[in-house]
Amino acid sequence: MPLPSGLPRPLVLGLSFPLVVLNLWVFASLYRAFEGIASTFILAGVIALILNLPVRLLQRRLGLGRSWAIGLVVGLFLALAGLIAATLLPLLVVRFLAFTQVLPEWISATAQQLDAVRGRASYLGVPIEVSEIIEGLAAGLTAQLEGLLLNIPAFITGSLGNFFSLFFLFVLTIFFLIYGGDFVRNCLTSWLPGDNGLKALAVLRRNFNSYIFNQLILSAVLMAVLTPTLWLLRAPFPILSGVSIGLMGFIPFGAILGILLFSVLFMLKSFWLGLRIFAVLIVVDQVIENVLPPRLLGKLTGLNPIVILFSVMVGATLASFYGVITAVPIAATVKSLLLDSAEPASSSA
Template sequence: MIRLFNKSNFWLNWGLVFPIIMLNLALLIFCFYYLQPAITIIIIAALLAFLLNYPVRIVTSIISKRSYAVAIVFIVAITIFVTLAITLFPLVLQQLEEFTKRLPVWIDSGSIQLQIFQEWAIAKNLPINVSTVAKRLEEHLANELQLLPTQILNFALEAFDSTIEILIVVVLTFYLLLYGDRFWNDLFQGLPLKISQVIKLALHQSFRNYFLGQFAIAVLMGLTLTTTFLLLKVPFGLLFGLSIGILVLIPFGDILGIISVSVLISLKSIWLGGEVLIIAAIIDQGIDNILAPRIFGTLVGLNPVWIIISLLLGAKIGGLLGVVIAVPIAGTINLSLDYFKNESINVNN
């Protein structure tokens, strides 16, 4: 370890290590694609088990036997999920269907508003020309609108076809809650003890800080924005509020969601769109600056540039699931490297 970080041999060492690392990464990516959908099922089940493990610990403190606690938490979680699927999901789907029908009218309204703005700019002798932008925007939105119903239908068919996979995820989540510790110990058994301990600790810390924090913020943001939109009588307030809340699970997703929703509402009414933008931004900043640090502190200790890079790589390799887990994995790598770097410095000193 000391010789590895010796400055005189730095480039030589990394000239040998870097190709090996890249070959291993290429092999992992190949295995990830080759073993689909099994890898995706395992990752989703592991994430669900990780989130449910915290209420299991709370129940275990009340009733000592863990198997009973797992059964209670699992039944409650499934009950909540089924209740939401029966009550909330049909409403969201109904609003989505109605939104696709109204969107052409909103596009025409947005074009009219841009034309009015263009006439006002000409009357004031302002060098502004939005007619080309308006035409391109209308064509782009119209094309996307034609594809949206097909995409929704394909998503529904895929969800129906993956019923067996969903059942496997549920069963695997249950058994990971029961025997997860033994599974992870067996998984890292081939590594040296010190390295396995560091990686397991970094994994736990990164995923805990990220998912528990992001999940709490997403629920809070979704409920707050949905309630606010409904009080303001924003069209499709339930759909837009929950959409932004879901996007909060992705870094910078709240900004993307707020801007997208504001632009869509501005097609109907530019004043309402501006009002939604201001109020949603205030709520978002209030939660991020006041409540978020108290809920989960620093995200994963990553530079924002590395967060964006990890998101791009995650999207390229694993699609939506890759985007969701990219940041905590990058945080795990960062924490592990920091530990070994600090250890080598201490040894040298």
């Protein structure tokens, strides 16, 4: 039953807030109960959104039918994925394993340096106990790396490496490419009255396309620029570091987090090396994000960076990684729809 139109706006917002919270809680509970199925659907939808861009480009530029364009794009995508899996992925795995072997040596070297500092401080009469800090740092990093190494095979064999999971992911991606637009349109038009469903569809499609396109370009450019930059800075494992930071750049603020993470790890080998890498990569990252068109994500979605960060945190809480990659365009869509619904009310007043 719709609410009376004469209710004050603060009262409507106050009544809506507990309903929104309840719906989010129900969604999070359902997602955790059916996480495997939901993650496959979300991943297939994201891949379909990415592939839909070249499909539409082939339709417009070459005049191909949608079926032919989908077949061509999917074939090229599978060939590219196979090429990456056969060349780049083994290289990254080998470099990652080598990195986990040298990291304990860096921790030991840092521990020796801290022990030397403690000895000098004790000689000067300043008591500094760093043994517990060193042991805690070593134990924490070792546990994190062991957990990561154990989770990688489980992730590959469980969610993506399983033949049936890959098959259903492929089928769902094709389904979304062919019928996804009509399916979402029918759902929105049946849920929302009047022309609101078509408006929501247009806003949702625009925000998701802008987000996917921006983050893909940003991630690719970060990998292409940061990898040779790290090599010029004589950083250890430049390919592993550059590709990892670039992949993290697909997530809002992920590139900054990746730069900070690898800089801290390189500080274990050499403090000045890590500091130099951090300073240079931060400058390069900011130049890329402010000069590269399309520019900052906030300009594409109309969201404040604080709102973007909050949306990412909420998405991570509700649906882990898949919530992170879908939270920003959903938040931008909600904002656009709320602004559109507020304009008629303000104009009539």
